[in-house]
Amino acid sequence: MRPFLFSKSSAINQALAKKNGTTQYIAGGTNLVDLMKKHIAEPESLVDITSALPAKIEVTAKGIQIGAMVRNTPLANDAIILAKYPLIAKAVLAGASPQIRNMASTGGNLLQRTRCPYFYDVTTPCNKRKAGSGCSAIPGENRMSAIVGYSDQCIAVHPSDLCVALAALDASVKVQDKSGKTQSIAFTDFHRLPGTTPERDNNLPANALIHSIEINENAFAKNCAYVKVRDRDSYAFALVSVAAALNLKDNQIVEARLASGGVAHKPWRWLEAEQYLKGKTANAATFEAAADIAIKDLRAQSHNGFKIPMLKGAIETALQQCLNR
Amino acid sequence: MGFFDEPFDLMTPPEGRVEGVAKVTGSGKYAAEYKVNGLCHAVLVGSTIAAGTILNINTSNAKQVAGVLGVITHLEKPVVPGMADEEKIKEARFGLPVFHTDKVYFKGQPIALVIAETLEDATYAASLVSAEYREDAKTVDFNGTLGFVSLTPAGKDRGDITALNSAAHSIEAEYNIKAEVHNPMEMHATIAEWTADDKLKLFDKNQGVNNVQRTFAKLFNIPVNHIEVISEFVGGGFGSGLRVWPHALACIMAAKLVKRPVKLMLTRPQMFYSVGYRPASWQKIKLGANADGKFIGIHHQAKNGTSVYENFNEGITRVTRLIYNFDNLKAEAATVPLNLSTPTWMRGPGDCTGDFAIESAIDELSYKLNIDPVALRMKNLALEKNPETGLPWSTNYINECIEKGAQMISWKDRKAAHSQNIEGDWNIGYGMAVGAWNAGRGNASAGIQMQKDGSITVQTAMTDIGTGTGISMQNIAHETTGISKSKIKIELGNSNLPPAPSQGGSNGLSSIGGAVVAAVNALKLKLAEHAALQNEAYKNVAAADILLSDKGISLKTANSQFFISYASLWEKNKLGILEVEASSGPGAERQKYAFCSSAAHFCKVRVNRKTGKVKIERLVTVSDGGKIISEKAAANQMSGAAVGGIGMALMEEQATDERLGTLVGNDFAGYHFPVNADAPIIEVAFINKPDPNINPQGSKGLGEVGIIGTAAAIANAIYNATGKRLRDLPITPDKVLLG
């Protein structure tokens, strides 16, 4: 690890004032410290933001606001979350390990970097780590890679589970920049597709901080599920994951949400399938038809053709689980 | 009440480990944890290419970092006498001639070592070392390369394999297993200190202190007893500590260079390519049987990966000669050189690889014949004698393991045809397999020191890598002396103590148990010698007739008036600490009998048809390890091994990238071994019948058989559930889905 200066900020403005191109924020450090050890991140100085940002979950007029410093464990155990937004808790608990969740922050979870193995190995080419150096995954080991929304520059996936649930629930990200200005970014616009600039994961403005996440009230609390298929049953990133949520009236689907992790450079919404589900009867045949719509245009890499049938199965399973309460 | 609130007396732990309290409270020191005055830190720099020659190394940036004390490369180093020239390097058989060559054989091969005051300085400075290379052609692709090496006989043929051509039923199939990495919890580490020019002290993680001692005595050309190796606590090994690896030598060279004690601990990423692994393997089996299921013969072909600088042959076909009777056998093997570090023994080495193929093929045959897999095995087991040597088994209760296991898992609930047991999206299936291991025994020594108060300390150089060697030594000493366990202390893992073999191949307890018994006998005789001065009756008595207790000595044959207390014995003879040492090892019984440990594994799985996910619902392991000395430690061995088997079956895989010549991923986020969520509570049982010939205590060793057969039992259960015969490990969800 390269030596660095360390300071702690106790207020958001103070933290923002310290930020420049060679400074990096550290929250739980569960991703950043690894990146520093592996010389992927080499900041000259670190600013600890654990006391600078809100760490509370608050009920607002429209829904709730989750402070950027709310750690994953309290987030998953929060009474309001469990009662009204249980999809969030399900997704968080499907991720990482208890120790990591104790440290990991909500803001950090959005900004964690891909788990593409080449990204973590500085001796190999990787466009995301070093723009223009090439992509090792395309001709190499790409079992975990994307099946949708990728480019010929990068086929990495975003590793978060929480973000899949946030995308499904149409959350928004409240950010604040150096000038003190705040803005709200729709969650589905927050992360980017790789295109020709895979080194950029998201649309967070330069030198800005995530302040909080906002979620509007919704009718999905009763019928939602998070299914994560992985090589081992805990403490592993998704091969594919599915967040499903249904607003049901009797057995008719009023509205549906369907999002996936492990398939793209950002949490992926299956909008056409959601549209299809609307107004249908909730049963196995409907779910299978929706899953078929979701997978119809996917194109796998050389080693991950399995992700397409797996995704289909995971979508059907998740929708089915929405009915088991 | 929380766990830590429970009243707990530190001095009297419940049944468990002699070292349990030290481990749990942290007072037990692992190699890297010792405090040594003047200690500095070393960090390895690995090559960034997989094959070629180092043209130039730039260490000047590293040397400028504050706190850096020195840098070692092949160009600037204290020369190790045993590696002084090509000839010596060959003779040394050390494997990688670290820092004594400009050749690069695999990516990550140490090309430099940075020594600094702090670990942070050394780590940072190490990142500033760079090198220029001339690259050579390379390959790390086992499956792509194995076609280029030809098979050669692996042992003698039995009968004539052409008999298979007329078999009523036969199975012919290929099996592939990906490389697996040991990754014990404790990372390998060494603290080296030259206490004089020719005297070395090491705190080191390994599975055999005497092996470390011998290796470095040879390399540095100094007497063995000038090297002290301390490995009192070892946080797992699984075979990775059976060899002495380059990092330990590097650390010793560093201590020589900076003339200070140096610590070198591998990082977790380095653990993936520095201390061996189970190599990738390919096998082809042809198994033939007559109409009623009697095996006619097996043709077993196997290849495993090795490095380009050393030849490591796994011995994959060995197990094929051990379990079943049949008249015709041909075994062939080959190794496939790759630009990877050298593999090594990993739990159940060779046998658990070979057994997967054989036990899968037998399962497949059982469906073809429409015979229950249990019955098919029973029909073919070699229960009387070792089918290879013809020697009668001393004991072999593999059939009882099978019977007991079948009962425990309720085998009768299994459907004979596949895909018949379905609950929603889940298919349920049962599978079983057996495993066996040649039960060995080595020469070992143990010492006993006795105090006036009747307390004893039993000592050996053998390590306890978590297997329960210490508690078992205590149990044996207690049973043979009658002295209370609370008065028996155990000291081990130190080369100053009586020598013992490395702890591997399930030989640990088998070897040291006899030594403890021998030392106890020596103690009895020595005490009797002193007692004879007080009472003639003790003159020339046999050890078997001497009784000890917490209080004193007496004779079996006589009445209590011969009792002499330790206190009076000590006073009369002016004794200080009474010391004895004795050795014990295998003898003529090895010419008369064959020895094996065995196990039967039964598994119930659920397989999700939609996602390909396999859940292990039950895993039963019944083993014959002779007499069980410490049930808790033994059960811990077996369930740990079974969990390792789950890893082998379902998830462990070290991927490689052929284009880049590299391992893909080297951390626990990407290399998956099972966690609690992947394993049910393993149901362990023992036959627990002593083997009267192997050693005085009758125990045959268990560490390996717990994993030999586990993967096949799981794969066979997946077949029973789904009708998918999956012959490539690990069986990740993608393989189930597409299979």
Ligand SMILES: Cc1cc2nc3c(=O)[nH]c(=O)nc-3n(C[C@H](O)[C@H](O)[C@H](O)COP(=O)(O)OP(=O)(O)OC[C@H]3O[C@@H](n4cnc5c(N)ncnc54)[C@H](O)[C@@H]3O)c2cc1C
């Ligand atoms: C072994 C392992 C397994 C894991 N498994 C999973 C999993 O299965 N599913 C899953 O979802 N996650 C998983 N994680 C990822 C984990 O959830 C993230 O590492 C964590 O959420 C990051 O939060 P942090 O607070 O530790 O971030 P840090 O490591 O502190 O920061 C990460 C990045 O975010 C920036 N940052 C942090 N907070 C802010 C803010 N408020 N504003 C602006 N920038 C900010 C930092 O500058 C840094 O660049 C795993 C991690 C590990 C190490």
Ligand code: SF4
């Ligand atoms: S997929 Fe993206 S992250 Fe992975 S190697 Fe290619 S460019 Fe790098």
